[in-house]
Amino acid sequence: MGNDLYNRIAVLRAERNLSRQDLADALGINYQTVGFLERGDYNPSLTLALDLSAYFGLPVEAIFSRQPLRPLSEAVYGDSTAEKKRRAR
Amino acid sequence: MTGSSYRVFGIPMELQTARRKLVVGVYAVLFMFCVGSIVFARTAPIGYSWTIYATMAAAMLVFGGVGGLGSRYGLIKPFPNKPPRQEPVMVDAIRLQLAPMTAGTPDESSWRNDERELSRRDRAHYRAYPVVAGAFPVVLLLAEVGLKVAQGSLQLAWLTTTTLLQSIFSVALLETVLAMTLPAAIILWNEPDIDLG
Numbered sequence: 001m002g003n004d005l006y007n008r009i010a011v012l013r014a015e016r017n018l019s020r021q022d023l024a025d026a027l028g029i030n031y032q033t034v035g036f037l038e039r040g041d042y043n044p045s046l047t048l049a050l051d052l053s054a055y056f057g058l059p060v061e062a063i064f065s066r067q068p069l070r071p072l073s074e075a076v077y078g079d080s081t082a083e084k085k086r087r088a089r
Numbered sequence: 090m091t092g093s094s095y096r097v098f099g100i101p102m103e104l105q106t107a108r109r110k111l112v113v114g115v116y117a118v119l120f121m122f123c124v125g126s127i128v129f130a131r132t133a134p135i136g137y138s139w140t141i142y143a144t145m146a147a148a149m150l151v152f153g154g155v156g157g158l159g160s161r162y163g164l165i166k167p168f169p170n171k172p173p174r175q176e177p178v179m180v181d182a183i184r185l186q187l188a189p190m191t192a193g194t195p196d197e198s199s200w201r202n203d204e205r206e207l208s209r210r211d212r213a214h215y216r217a218y219p220v221v222a223g224a225f226p227v228v229l230l231l232a233e234v235g236l237k238v239a240q241g242s243l244q245l246a247w248l249t250t251t252t253l254l255q256s257i258f259s260v261a262l263l264e265t266v267l268a269m270t271l272p273a274a275i276i277l278w279n280e281p282d283i284d285l286g
Contacts (some may be wrong), residue, residue, distance in 0.1 A: 029203040
């Protein structure tokens with residue numbers, strides 16, 4: 001298993017209209033590190049991952065994954081929409 | 090990675106290519122001085138040594154990382170990850186507008202390394218260590234030859250004692266410069282372009 005770790009930090013940050021600096025200040029890290037995290041160039045420590053989880057109010061597995069993440073809208077609505085379509089048939 | 094300043098001699102250092110040119114330039118100048126010290130050993134050894142020390146100090150100031158003056162002016166945040174000493178307010182200097190920076194406690198982001206920066210720092214030291222350690226045997230070898238020449242057990246017509254001593258000095262100086270600046274240079278070399286947006 002490789003070291004690939006996928007995340008939704010950029011999407012979550014954009015949804016909340018936060019700049020990298022805002023997020024960095026809230027987490028006590030350098031704003032450049034936020035960029036590294038978003039691009040997947042740096043895998044955070046467990047402490048930082050939990051801090052991110054607490055900050056966004058989401059479970060860690062909603063932010064990080066070892067598999068490529070589906071778009072957030074699809075993850076939230078995709079299954080229920082497909083279920084409705086199936087029932088309609 | 091970097092401190093508050095992103096410019097060296099007015100040149101922006103956000104781009105990796107600019108930083109790589111700086112690293113190559115600084116080490117090329119230092120290497121030229123060290124080789125030059127052997128050539129000029131007979132004519133002006135003391136003056137030349139001081140020139141090399143000054144260049145070495147300038148290199149540490151530009152790269153940063155080692156602490157002291159480098160921690161304030163260098164491109165790399167100080168490695169010790171400790172807040173710099175609080176400076177007394179220089180009333181006269183401020184009145185004359187000579188103070189280069191605002192007195193008082195500097196911004197925490199200018200000196201504190203976060204976990205990614207700490208991991209980069211540690212990796213840079215790990216990569217620098219073999220290079221630094223590898224230069225020691227060269228100094229030892231030159232010192233051994235120097236001892237033999239001084240004792241008379243080895244006679245080399247083409248090598249004077251002055252040149253030999255200057256060679257030991259030059260290699261030891263390069264070794265010192267590498268030990269003090271190479272981790273910072275590795276970080277400057279490896280860090281990708283900095284997005285200031």
